[in-house]
Amino acid sequence: MDAAGAALTRGRLASAVCLGLLLAGGGAADAHVGSPDVFHEGVAGPYKVFVTVRPPEVVPGIATVDVRVGEGPEPSEVTIVPTPLVGEGADQAPRPDRATPDPTDRGFFTGRLWIMERGAWRVRVRVTGAAGAGELDVPVTAVALRTRRMGPGLGALLGALVLLLAAALIGIVRAAAGEAQRPPGAPAPDGERRRSRRAATVTSLVSLGLVSLGLVWWRAESSVYALAVYRPMAMTAALSGRQLALGLSDPGREPPPSRGGLRRGWRKLLRRPDDLLPDHGHLMHLFAVRVPQLDAILHLHPERTGPGAFVQTLPAAAPGSYRLFADVVHASGLPETLTAALELPPGGSAPGGDDAVGAAPSGSAGPTAVLADGTRVTWLRDGDGPLPLARALWFRFRVDDRDGRPARDLEPYMGMAGHAVFVARDLSVFAHVHPSGSVPMADLTLANPDAVHAMHAAAGAALRAEVAFPYGFPKPGDYRIFVQVKRAGTIETAAFDATVGPTR
Amino acid sequence: MSTAPVVAAVPERSETAAARSLTRSWAVACVLGASVSVALGAHWDIAWHRSIGRDAFWSPPHMLIYLAAVLAGGAAAVMILGATLGGGRAARDSSVGVLGFRGPLGAFVCAWGGGTMLVSAPFDDWWHNAYGLDVKILSPPHVLLAIGILGIHLGALIFVLAERNVAEGARRRALDALFLGIGGMVLVALTTVIMERTSRMWMHDVGPYQAVALAVPPVLAAVGAAAERRWAGTAIASTYTLFLCALIWVLPMFPAEPKLGPVLTPVTHFIPPEFPLLLIVPALALDGARPWLAGRGRWARAAAMGSLFTIAFVPAQWAFATFLMSPLARNRFFGTIYFDYRTPADGLYRHWLFIPPQYGSIVGLALGLLVALLLAVLTTWLGLAFGEWMRRVRR
Numbered sequence: 001m002d003a004a005g006a007a008l009t010r011g012r013l014a015s016a017v018c019l020g021l022l023l024a025g026g027g028a029a030d031a032h033v034g035s036p037d038v039f040h041e042g043v044a045g046p047y048k049v050f051v052t053v054r055p056p057e058v059v060p061g062i063a064t065v066d067v068r069v070g071e072g073p074e075p076s077e078v079t080i081v082p083t084p085l086v087g088e089g090a091d092q093a094p095r096p097d098r099a100t101p102d103p104t105d106r107g108f109f110t111g112r113l114w115i116m117e118r119g120a121w122r123v124r125v126r127v128t129g130a131a132g133a134g135e136l137d138v139p140v141t142a143v144a145l146r147t148r149r150m151g152p153g154l155g156a157l158l159g160a161l162v163l164l165l166a167a168a169l170i171g172i173v174r175a176a177a178g179e180a181q182r183p184p185g186a187p188a189p190d191g192e193r194r195r196s197r198r199a200a201t202v203t204s205l206v207s208l209g210l211v212s213l214g215l216v217w218w219r220a221e222s223s224v225y226a227l228a229v230y231r232p233m234a235m236t237a238a239l240s241g242r243q244l245a246l247g248l249s250d251p252g253r254e255p256p257p258s259r260g261g262l263r264r265g266w267r268k269l270l271r272r273p274d275d276l277l278p279d280h281g282h283l284m285h286l287f288a289v290r291v292p293q294l295d296a297i298l299h300l301h302p303e304r305t306g307p308g309a310f311v312q313t314l315p316a317a318a319p320g321s322y323r324l325f326a327d328v329v330h331a332s333g334l335p336e337t338l339t340a341a342l343e344l345p346p347g348g349s350a351p352g353g354d355d356a357v358g359a360a361p362s363g364s365a366g367p368t369a370v371l372a373d374g375t376r377v378t379w380l381r382d383g384d385g386p387l388p389l390a391r392a393l394w395f396r397f398r399v400d401d402r403d404g405r406p407a408r409d410l411e412p413y414m415g416m417a418g419h420a421v422f423v424a425r426d427l428s429v430f431a432h433v434h435p436s437g438s439v440p441m442a443d444l445t446l447a448n449p450d451a452v453h454a455m456h457a458a459a460g461a462a463l464r465a466e467v468a469f470p471y472g473f474p475k476p477g478d479y480r481i482f483v484q485v486k487r488a489g490t491i492e493t494a495a496f497d498a499t500v501g502p503t504r
Numbered sequence: 505m506s507t508a509p510v511v512a513a514v515p516e517r518s519e520t521a522a523a524r525s526l527t528r529s530w531a532v533a534c535v536l537g538a539s540v541s542v543a544l545g546a547h548w549d550i551a552w553h554r555s556i557g558r559d560a561f562w563s564p565p566h567m568l569i570y571l572a573a574v575l576a577g578g579a580a581a582v583m584i585l586g587a588t589l590g591g592g593r594a595a596r597d598s599s600v601g602v603l604g605f606r607g608p609l610g611a612f613v614c615a616w617g618g619g620t621m622l623v624s625a626p627f628d629d630w631w632h633n634a635y636g637l638d639v640k641i642l643s644p645p646h647v648l649l650a651i652g653i654l655g656i657h658l659g660a661l662i663f664v665l666a667e668r669n670v671a672e673g674a675r676r677r678a679l680d681a682l683f684l685g686i687g688g689m690v691l692v693a694l695t696t697v698i699m700e701r702t703s704r705m706w707m708h709d710v711g712p713y714q715a716v717a718l719a720v721p722p723v724l725a726a727v728g729a730a731a732e733r734r735w736a737g738t739a740i741a742s743t744y745t746l747f748l749c750a751l752i753w754v755l756p757m758f759p760a761e762p763k764l765g766p767v768l769t770p771v772t773h774f775i776p777p778e779f780p781l782l783l784i785v786p787a788l789a790l791d792g793a794r795p796w797l798a799g800r801g802r803w804a805r806a807a808a809m810g811s812l813f814t815i816a817f818v819p820a821q822w823a824f825a826t827f828l829m830s831p832l833a834r835n836r837f838f839g840t841i842y843f844d845y846r847t848p849a850d851g852l853y854r855h856w857l858f859i860p861p862q863y864g865s866i867v868g869l870a871l872g873l874l875v876a877l878l879l880a881v882l883t884t885w886l887g888l889a890f891g892e893w894m895r896r897v898r899r
Binding site for chain 1: 557558597598600601602603609612613615616619620623626627630632633634635636643644647648662666670761762763764765766767768770845848849850893896897898899
């Protein structure tokens with residue numbers, strides 16, 4: 001009874017992580033849209049480490065963690081442990097788990113982590129080996145992405161078993177009311193049959209009532225869990241001339257808090273419209289993608305004018321229908337991508353500051369994008385078939401000048417060697433990725449301030465003509481990849497196409 | 505009622521009785537073991553969840569719970585198959601028929617409990633996949649499991665009582681004592697189900713008293729009606745109290761460390777349950793009043809006993825809760841120094857404070873306690889009916 005029960009089956013629990021099962025209607029999943037997995041490269045002391053975290057789809061649930069220790073000193077042990085990114089419990093870690101080394105692949109470790117509450121977490125990866133020990137903190141967002149309906153097979157099996165139990169209960173009560181009271185060997189007294197039958201009838205009715213009550217309770221519990229399924233904040237977009245006004249509000253689907261903190265995870269305040277943290281100096285990174293062709297992209301940084309209110313003067317760009325994706329990070333560390341639609345009229349002037357506008361072919365894009373100023377960006381990929389599903393891949397791009405020589409004038413763009421955006425043609429997936437991975441900078445700063453400074457310093461030191469981004473596709477389909485780099489003060493945007501197969 | 509003439513009609517009487525006595529002594533040991541092991545396993549498992557947090561299918565407390573299912577289910581299967589397939593007329597004559605099988609009634613109830621526990625397993629597994637690994641006791645699959653566990657306890661109770669009811673002399677007295685022991689385990693099981701609702705932090709509200717009115721009076725009434733000792737209720741309340749006190753005194757001796765976050769309070773050893781409810785007070789009152797109530801109708805007894813239970817229990821527990829929140833209780837004896845790893849450092853519980861009550865005015869309090877009293881009357885009636893039936897069960 002109990003948490004005992006909690007457990008009868010927990011050990012057998014198959015990993016809840018199954019990327020293909022994201023509910024299409026659910027829309028979003030945390031920092032990006034439809035793309036909950038975390039890919040992050042960093043250093044743990046003397047070790048170069050690449051970490052993939054697949055968060056659970058239900059919370060509490062189990063996340064899977066892959067750790068690859070790159071070339072260099074050999075690792076002997078990798079441990080992983082989750083703590084909240086900020087707030088209560090952030091400074092007290094439970095006992096770390098040892099990740100399991102892959103017997104055939106040196107330097108590759110896998111592990112499973114129990115994530116017990118919704119919100120922003122820090123997975124601390126500790127690598128020990130020949131060169132000593134080092135740690136890397138990887139921010140991970142855990143939100144409930146769905147509840148699940150019971151399949152017909154299991155439903156029928158459980159229904160049949162409950163019927164059997166009810167039949168047995170009726171039989172037991174019938175015996176209890178009659179035969180059981182007879183001394184051994186005695187014949188049935190008068191009235192025993194009638195008594196037994198009456199008890200069986202009452203038990204049938206009571207069983208029916210109890211099962212119905214149980215079903216009502218189940219439905220009520222299910223609707224409470226459904227309230228906890230993640231929805232991004234709502235965003236409205238209103239255009240007045242070239243002035244875009246964005247309004248953020250919480251859709252207010254939080255389940256009611258229970259007394260005494262029995263559902264603590266839901267009581268925790270994860271977000272407000274006005275608790276945003278700056279990311280690369282901006283509270284919001286707004287991407288506008290022209291639909292359905294995905295042939296124009298705007299990367300903008302609206303200014304805050306009040307609680308949950310932002311404005312942006314729209315630069316000149318191809319008119320038409322746009323889908324807006326706004327990346328924000330809350331003080332709790334919860335990153336979100338908010339979406340809205342926009343009709344962009346003609347007009348406007350050139351973008352300024354960190355803002356950028358990029359154009360892309362309406363049809364399919366080739367392996368080399370030739371931009372308006374002659375800059376050539378080439379996707380250095382092996383082969384040209386469909387890409388695998390749900391596997392961490394490196395996307396490498398080389399930037400050449402108009403003469404075909406590697407560009408020597410690349411600069412950091414908002415502290416990064418480049419920014420990449422992965423958008424599914426059906427808009428069900430949107431991810432904004434950096435060379436260090438899919439974690440928003442604001443979260444990396446919360447987890448590991450020193451490392452972020454080091455990263456920025458490294459980006460500013462000497463930029464090579466190649467830029468690479470780690471990412472794994474969450475679902476099969478056609479995608480467009482936008483890559484943004486900065487050359488001598490000009491932000492360049494190149495577009496590429498990828499098809500993701502149904503297999504891993 | 506004498507059984508002698510009927511039994512005498514069976515020719516192989518003495519062998520049958522001896523064989524039955526031997527087989528059933530073995531089965532009595534099994535169901536008693538099941539009852540104790542599931543009560544211990546459940547509490548150990550809850551302590552595990554409150555200190556280590558994470559577990560696996562084969563964790564030691566789970567093994568104890570499985571052991572209970574194996575003991576009770578195994579004993580039940582042996583008895584049912586024995587009576588159904590072999591055993592001859594003698595076995596048939598001392599058994600009942602359910603769904604075409606024959607066996608002692610208690611064996612069927614044990615088997616039903618084990619079956620219900622089994623059914624709850626895939627349901628619970630699905631629940632975790634659908635809604636998340638739960639951290640609370642009261643969920644539909646857990647309640648199904650609890651009903652299964654209760655089935656095992658009740659099966660043990662009925663089986664032992666059926667044996668007692670046809671035994672004589674020392675064996676009868678021994679079986680009556682065992683019956684009280686299992687009754688204590690039933691009390692432990694039912695108070696575990698309402699544990700989330702009866703934490704000391706709620707004790708100055710009406711909720712815990714209503715929960716207790718649902719769970720405890722039926723056990724005290726049923727055992728009191730079926731047992732042959734005057735202080736039966738006091739005995740099972742003492743068993744319950746000692747069982748939980750032993751957990752409070754022993755569990756913290758074993759080291760444990762959280763393997764789940766967030767860790768809001770550091771934990772270095774197993775976290776025991778809270779100090780037992782003062783059920784000993786109403787139990788004493790009910791046992792004391794029993795001679796005066798004898799011979800009255802069931803509703804009259806239920807009304808008197810349910811009222812007496814509430815009037816004895818509420819003030820005692822209310823005052824005791826005040827004591828538990830005081831510095832005097834912050835020691836290893838009363839155990840209010842233990843907090844699980846999920847206890848928020850800034851929470852009322854951590855600071856020995858009551859949750860502000862929800863009943864509103866004094867009228868709300870009175871009405872809430874009146875509801876508790878009426879519930880106690882109702883559940884006492886059910887307990888009396890069950891207890892009187894248990895006195896008559898012979899197979």
